[in-house]
């Protein structure tokens with residue numbers, strides 16, 4: 001069995017006093033075992049709804065979900081033992097010390113060695129003796145991360161895991177994700193932060209308005225991202241010579257300088273530029289951020 005998560009036409013409509021509200025509108029996707037899967041989308045896109053459906057915290061209106069080959073509803077107890085879950089709004093009893101809380105949660109999962117909790121706390125720089133209510137938001141998030149990772153579950157489902165973490169702790173968290181993946185664990189994580197997903201994920205799904213807007217490997221998304229090019233020439237060039245080239249948009253010329261964005265192959269642009277004497281070339285092709293934003297706003301179709 002190589003599939004960790006399988007969603008087929010998954011739909012959730014919330015019934016509210018003001019009428020039905022779209023949660024998810026027919027989502028189909030598959031996450032493979034051992035994969036780090038980034039789940040991105042703007043506020044209200046349906047990320048948390050998806051995650052709650054995977055854990056049977058809410059029930060679908062239509063469609064199906066399979067998690068580790070099981071039904072989240074009828075196999076909930078068996079399934080939850082195999083999952084580490086960090087909720088987007090992770091809350092625990094504030095009166096407990098962080099360490100006591102983690103011991104308790106570890107016992108619920110059949111026992112986690114104290115040394116394992118201590119090692120994770122040390123790595124994330126969390127004081128296990130501190131009462132939870134005295135912890136800052138970021139430090140409380142560390143408690144949430146430890147309880148999700150500590151029993152080395154087959155599947156980690158993390159809802160905005162780096163929310164509130166400072167950049168150094170965020171790096172530690174990303175290293176933990178990579179190590180989990182190397183051990184064969186599957187990681188499904190929602191995020192708003194492109195750079196962190198880009199750093200660790202094998203594949204990325206972008207959802208918008210409850211539907212899949214894009215699904216691809218990070219490498220392929222990068223290949224499809226816009227290339228921003230700035231060329232300088234020995235003598236002024238005419239914009240019209242470049243304006244109709246395939247994939248070229250956002251063209252600007254200013255005497256001997258030309259700048260544009262290229263969608264797809266830059267071949268035609270390079271060959272046209274080569275008719276002149278090129279004195280400078282700057283190309284920035286790592287602009288995944290603007291690609292994601294185009295998906296977020298719906299400017300770019302899946």
Ligand SMILES: Nc1ncnc2c1ncn2[C@@H]1O[C@H](COP(=O)(O)OP(=O)(O)OP(=O)(O)O)[C@@H](O)[C@H]1O
Nearest residue numbers: 014016021022023042043044045046047048049050
């Ligand atoms: N309990 C609920 N009752 C009614 N509508 C809900 C409920 N929970 C979520 N929704 C609606 O479902 C849609 C998807 O919400 P969801 O929380 O899944 O989005 P999200 O992608 O996790 O957003 P965010 O990035 O803001 O956390 C939103 O329009 C939201 O208002």
